[in-house]
Amino acid sequence: MDINVQELIFSFIGGLGIFLFGIKSMGDGLQRSAGDKLRDILDKFTTNPLMGVLAGILVTVLIQSSSGTTVITVSLVSAGFMTLRQAIGVIMGANIGTTITAFIIGLDVGAYSLPILAVGALMLFFFKNKKINNIGQIFFGFGALFYGLELMSGAMKPLRSLESFHDLTVQLSDSPILAVLAGTLFTVVVQSSSATIGILQGLYTEGLVDLQAALPILFGDNIGTTITAVLASIGASIAARRAAATHVLFNLIGTVIFLILLIPYTALVNWMQAAWDLNPSMTIAFAHGTFNITNTLIQLPFVAVLAWIVTKLIPGEDKVVDYNTKGLDPVMIQQSPSVALGNAKQEVVRMGEVAVQGLEETNQFLQTKQVKHANSAYQIEEAINNFDRKIMDYLVRISAESLSAQESEEHGALIDAVSDIERIGDHFENIIELVEYQQSNKVKISSTAMEDLTNMFLLTTDTVRDAMLALQNNDKEQAKLVVEQENKIDSLERKLRKQHIQRLTEGSCSGQSGVVFIDIISNLERIGDHAVNIAEAVLGESKHMHTTN
Numbered sequence: 001m002d003i004n005v006q007e008l009i010f011s012f013i014g015g016l017g018i019f020l021f022g023i024k025s026m027g028d029g030l031q032r033s034a035g036d037k038l039r040d041i042l043d044k045f046t047t048n049p050l051m052g053v054l055a056g057i058l059v060t061v062l063i064q065s066s067s068g069t070t071v072i073t074v075s076l077v078s079a080g081f082m083t084l085r086q087a088i089g090v091i092m093g094a095n096i097g098t099t100i101t102a103f104i105i106g107l108d109v110g111a112y113s114l115p116i117l118a119v120g121a122l123m124l125f126f127f128k129n130k131k132i133n134n135i136g137q138i139f140f141g142f143g144a145l146f147y148g149l150e151l152m153s154g155a156m157k158p159l160r161s162l163e164s165f166h167d168l169t170v171q172l173s174d175s176p177i178l179a180v181l182a183g184t185l186f187t188v189v190v191q192s193s194s195a196t197i198g199i200l201q202g203l204y205t206e207g208l209v210d211l212q213a214a215l216p217i218l219f220g221d222n223i224g225t226t227i228t229a230v231l232a233s234i235g236a237s238i239a240a241r242r243a244a245a246t247h248v249l250f251n252l253i254g255t256v257i258f259l260i261l262l263i264p265y266t267a268l269v270n271w272m273q274a275a276w277d278l279n280p281s282m283t284i285a286f287a288h289g290t291f292n293i294t295n296t297l298i299q300l301p302f303v304a305v306l307a308w309i310v311t312k313l314i315p316g317e318d319k320v321v322d323y324n325t326k327g328l329d330p331v332m333i334q335q336s337p338s339v340a341l342g343n344a345k346q347e348v349v350r351m352g353e354v355a356v357q358g359l360e361e362t363n364q365f366l367q368t369k370q371v372k373h374a375n376s377a378y379q380i381e382e383a384i385n386n387f388d389r390k391i392m393d394y395l396v397r398i399s400a401e402s403l404s405a406q407e408s409e410e411h412g413a414l415i416d417a418v419s420d421i422e423r424i425g426d427h428f429e430n431i432i433e434l435v436e437y438q439q440s441n442k443v444k445i446s447s448t449a450m451e452d453l454t455n456m457f458l459l460t461t462d463t464v465r466d467a468m469l470a471l472q473n474n475d476k477e478q479a480k481l482v483v484e485q486e487n488k489i490d491s492l493e494r495k496l497r498k499q500h501i502q503r504l505t506e507g508s509c510s511g512q513s514g515v516v517f518i519d520i521i522s523n524l525e526r527i528g529d530h531a532v533n534i535a536e537a538v539l540g541e542s543k544h545m546h547t548t549n
Helices: 005-033 038-044 049-063 066-078 084-097 099-106 110-125 130-161 163-174 176-190 193-205 211-224 227-233 238-260 262-275 280-313 330-335 337-368 371-399 405-440 447-473 476-506 511-539
Strands: none
Touching: 005 049, 005 130, 005 193, 038 049, 038 066, 049 066, 049 084, 049 280, 066 084, 066 227, 066 238, 084 099, 084 238, 084 280, 099 130, 099 193, 099 280, 110 130, 130 163, 130 193, 163 176, 163 211, 176 193, 176 211, 176 238, 193 211, 193 280, 211 238, 211 262, 211 280, 227 238, 238 262, 238 280, 262 280, 330 337, 330 371, 337 371, 337 405, 337 447, 337 511, 371 405, 405 511, 447 476, 447 511, 476 511
């Protein structure tokens, strides 16, 4: 029988494309239906490793990608919202959650893939309702996933008659380690274990591989999926690199255990297939589920050991500060609103300290252009937003209690301070984006201009630091100093603008660099405005009209 190689390759890669698009579409639809709660789920429900496992399963089922969950986890660890031990639980859960896709494929509704696609398209294009659109996207993705699988299975059918393909599968059956490598490599290339396991289900259904080869390939798929987290952790903090290393280690240890137990494990899968009358696709799904659940149960008690191993493998002091709010005890609001107010003030001061760190990292990025500083500043900005949400919620709840006149005044000042600090975060984020624009467009800034920027940056950072000290100690002298420094920032901004216009007319600076330079100094000037707002609250003056955008 002649094989049309072109048709085989086109059907396979086209099917793979549709399958991957289907998984993404399904995940996006689920995610939108669930609202933007994913980070919150991971943030709230990871108090211990077991809760972490459950959170990992839930989020992975929602976004249909264990890599996606692991990448979110790596970024949360990097931003200091999650400890390494909490992250390990989530990563284990993500591995279990990803088996759901294999079970969906095992349902074998391939014959109905096109009508399911059509229903999804109808819901997407003929309804204005957001909820119906989201459900339509889930249906569309679901249909595309099966249609892609059908195309891939069709492409693989003729391979049966190929002698060389037959020899390869015999080789894989005889050498489990080779099969593990094949699975790993394929998943690294495709970047989705769900896709490679879907293909494996197709191969096994068509009788192109036997169970002896399919199971080690399955283990390899699980190792290959860790590459996404590894890529996400490059250039990230030490804690994030450790989280990614844990993902690799977890799957490697599991594979070693199961390769040792390959003969009894194969017998168990055979027994499940016979006892529960499973179709070939569902057999692979059950094998995949059993592997990940058993692997998690074996390793869960050793979370501390895993954390210790990766800490030894990736040495170094992790500089990540814990950016979560600490002292906001909801019980205290009813018991003693004034103590609750004091706690809130402490968190506002911490939020301010974090903002100062963000300014320092932004300045480092401006000076060195090293991406690690930009990443760090972006994470700090995210942490500031987290502080903003949590402290504001807490302060709103305090306002429901009866406060004395002085406490009410302090309460108002804290609400204003939180808004000011949050805006400082937005402004240094603007500056990072300007420096990134400068880099990507190869905009040259003269050394004189760089010197001016550095001076203004240091003055602004000191002003914010002093404003926080004034707030912390209720120090009126310090607050007066902030007002003086802010006046200096204003006059410096006016002076630098004039000098820059002069440089532009002399032609020593380009128009593009002018945009970057002027925008950076105006963002710094606005940061100064927000610092003075905080200082004036300490002085008990009403804010004069400062820019607060």
